[in-house]
Amino acid sequence: MTAITDGNPHAHPDEPHSGSLTSRLNWLRAGVLGANDGIVSTAGIVVGVAAASTERGPIFTAGVAALAAGAISMALGEYVSVSSQRDTERALLAKERRELREDPAAELAELAGLYEAKGLSATTAHQVAAELTAHDALTAHAEAELHLDPTELTNPWHAAFSSAVAFTVGALLPLIAVLLPAASWRIPVVFGTVLLALALTGALGAALGGARPGRPTLRVVLGGAIAMAVTYGIGALVGTAIG
Template structure:
């Protein structure tokens, strides 16, 4: 369960507009991952439907291929994220269990280790030992998990949440090229789909860059050019296959 606290109450010197609430960095990472998932859905589905549209003007094959690409991509993203995050969560739990055992078996050595970590961060030895003693008295496992493992025992990543968010973000992204190529008349399908995809990629590229604190120009240019190249390749393949098969 996510722990939500009042940043001003816990730190009277914190500005109320600053993101000091626990889990803010984690939520920012999830948002960034969602943007990347949507970007994957846009590019992969666009490549499929543009390639099929280059081979045929019939709506049914384009729709079938697009839906298949959307479903397969969403399932693949969800499964991959679930396996990856489950493995990470298992590793984190193992590390926390090991740390808990060390605290139980040799608390004095663990206290000295924690004080040493704070000394390495710049605290004077007496201050570091005082901080270590107070944090250990409050919550020894949380103190060691944060200082040694960079983990919060109460906020381990959920594999189900990761899988669900990946599937949803991929699906939302995939719907854009699918609708862009199905809704217009036959002679406008590919141009409308290409414009829709490039605009969507520009938005996801800019959003992802801003969330990461980077200038948006180069990241946005990379995803837009990459998406354009992907559609160009699949369009060429669709033309070739459509005229030879």
């Protein structure tokens, strides 16, 4: 309820007053996390294979397989998760429509009670509830009771596509980094490129979340470094055992 909770939406233009802006920021943060997953998982696999073999063919095959499998897995996971969330949102809205149709007086009193609990006087709360109900009863109740905007429900296809694209973009970085240099430089180049990319995405994710970049960035970089070190060690051991 912009008129009640936000005051003048132009007073602080840098703050996300609108639900649509907040939603876009959430999607952007999810994209950054998806890219991080693509960077770390693909880097771990190509580094592990590169530790066991200097041939470009196996490294390329493993990297492409990791990219494809990861992107599909991310897309399917997001689709299933967001579909379940959307089903829940639709069920809640259907229930709210039924209650508004069957007992509008009780629903009006409930809405007024919600605003009164937020600090409005009983008279003002009732007036606000009545005016909002007259304007758009479902939206008023959905926002106050369910914290939902009926016009902006989550979209599983958007989530699946965004996750797949973000993962793919992230995965391409270590894949390219491991294929371009000579064999003796592959591991150092991948480590350096991946850690730099993780530092940038970690800082971006922290900025989008409104947090200081230091600790979040350090966590992401350390996690990526540990993942590559472990897979490199495993690849070297397996390569030595097989060889």
